[in-house]
Amino acid sequence: MDALSPKVPVAEPTAINPLTRRLLEAPIIPLILKLSWPNMMIMLAQAGAALIDTWWLAKLGNDALAGMVLVFPFVLLVGTVSGGSIGAGISAAVARALGAQQQQEADAVLVHGLIINASIGAALSAVMLIFGRSIYQATGGQGGDLEAALVYSNVIFAGNVVFWIMNALMSVIRGTGNMFVPALVTCGGVLLMVPLSPCLIFGVGPFPALGIAGSAISLLTYYVAGSIILAWYILAGRCVVKFTHAALRAKTFVTILRIGAAGTMVSLLINATAAVNNALVSLLGGASAVAGYGTAARLEFLLIPLAFGFGAPLVAMVGTNIGAGKRERALKIVMIGGAVAFAVTELIGLCAALFPEAWLGLFTGDVTAVAVGSDYLRIVGPAFGFFGLGIGMYFALLGANMLFWPIVGAVLRSAIAISGGAFAALHLGSLHAMFVVLALALFVSGTIPLLSVRRKAWKLG
Secondary structure (H helix, E strand, C coil): CCCCCCCCCCCCCCCCCHHHHHHHHCCHHHHHHHHHHHHHHHHHHHHHHHHHHHHHHHCCCHHHHHHHHHHHHHHHHHHHHHHHHHHHHHHHHHHHHHHCCCHHHHHHHHHHHHHHHHHHHHHHHHHHHHHHHHHHHHCCCCHHHHHHHHHHHHHHHHCHHHHHHHHHHHHHHHHCCCCHHHHHHHHHHHHHHHHHHHHHHHCCCCCCCCCHHHHHHHHHHHHHHHHHHHHHHHHCCCCCCCCCCCCCCHHHHHHHHHHHHHHHHHHHHHHHHHHHHHHHHHHHHHHHHHHHHHHHHHHHHCHHHHHHHHHHHHHHHHHHHHHCCCHHHHHHHHHHHHHHHHHHHHHHHHHHHHCHHHHHCCCCCCHHHHHHHHHHHHHHHHHHHHHHHHHHHHHHHHCCCCCHHHHHHHHHHHHHHHHHHHHHHHHCCCHHHHHHHHHHHHHHHHHHHHHHHCHHHHCCC
C-alpha cells in the first residue's frame, strides 16, 4: 500500500471484563475450587440452618417433625426450580451473552428473568395455598402431622414470590462468575434465622410463641432481607450486568425457559419421587417410619445444594466458554466438574452408611424411626455419589444446553424408584427391598448423563 494512502481505522476489540476472562482462561481445577467455596459456604449455611431448625421443631413432637417432612420436598422444589432450574437458565443465558461480548443481551436477561421467576412463583403459591390440604393428604399426611404441615406450608407459600425474586437476582450475579456475593447474602440470612427461629417457635422475650409457623416466618424474613440487598447491589452498579431499559423479547424469554423447563422437569421428577416414597413408607410403617425415612432422606436431599455448590460455577464456566466458541475447554470442565461432585457426595454417603445413628440421633430417639432411617442410609448411602454425579453433570451440561441425557437419567430414576418401590412396598411388603430399588435408581441417574461427554456429541475432532 502507498505510504500516502489514507489509513483505514481498525476497530479495537471489545474489552473482556476480568470475571469473564477468568472463566475463559484460568486453569480448570483451581478455578472450580475457587468458585465453589463460596457456594460451599451457602451449602453449609443452609444445611446448618435446616438442621438447627429441624432440631428445634423436633422438640414440638413427632407431628411437627413429620409435618415438616411432608412440606420439605415442596419447599426444596421451590429452591431447585427457582435457583437450580429457571435460575440456572438465567445464569447460563448471562454467561453465554458475556462470553460472546453481548452486554445488552446480558442486561436484558436480568429483567426477563425477574418477570419469569415472579410469575412462576405467584402461580405456585396459588396452587399450594388452594390445594395444599389435598396435596399433603395424597403424600401421606393425616391427623396432627397434616395440620402441622398446612400451618408451615401456608406461611411459606404466602411469601413464595419473594424467594423466587431473590433467586433470580442471585442467578444473574452467578452468571457473571461472581459467587461470593450470593454466598455472603445467604450466610448473612442464616445468621439472622438461627436466633430468630427458636424465638418465634417457643416465644422468647417479646416474641410470641408461634410453634411451627415461627420457623416459616423466620425463613420469610431472610427472603425479604436478601432480596433487598441483592437488588441494591445491582442498582448500585457493582454487578457486571445492569438494570437497563430493554424491550421485552420472546427470544430472551425462550432462551431462559428452554433451559429452565428441562431443569424444572428434573426437579419435579426428584420431588415427585420423594413424595411417592413418603406415601409408601407411611402406608407400611406409619408416622414414625415416615419421620425416620424423611430424616434420613433429608441428608440425600441436602446433597442437592452441595452439588449445586459445584454446579453453579460449572454453569457459568461452561456457558461462557460455549459463548466464546471454546468447546474443547467446555467439555473438560464438564468432565472434571462431574468427577468432583461424585467424589464429595460419595464420601458423605459412605460416612452416612457407616454411622447412620449419628445423623438420625440428632433429630429423634424413636426406635422405629431410627431403625427405618438406619436401614435406608446403609443401603442407599453408598449410592449417594451417583446422585451427586447426576446433579453435577446436569448443571455442567445445562451451561452447554445439552440436557437430553441428564433428563433421560432423571426419568429412568423416577420410573425405577416409583414402579420398583411400589412393587417392593405393596407386593413384597418390605421397606428394605424398597430401599434397594432406590439405590439402583440413584446409580442409573448418575451413569446415564455420562453419555453426554462423548466427543462426537460435542463435534470435536
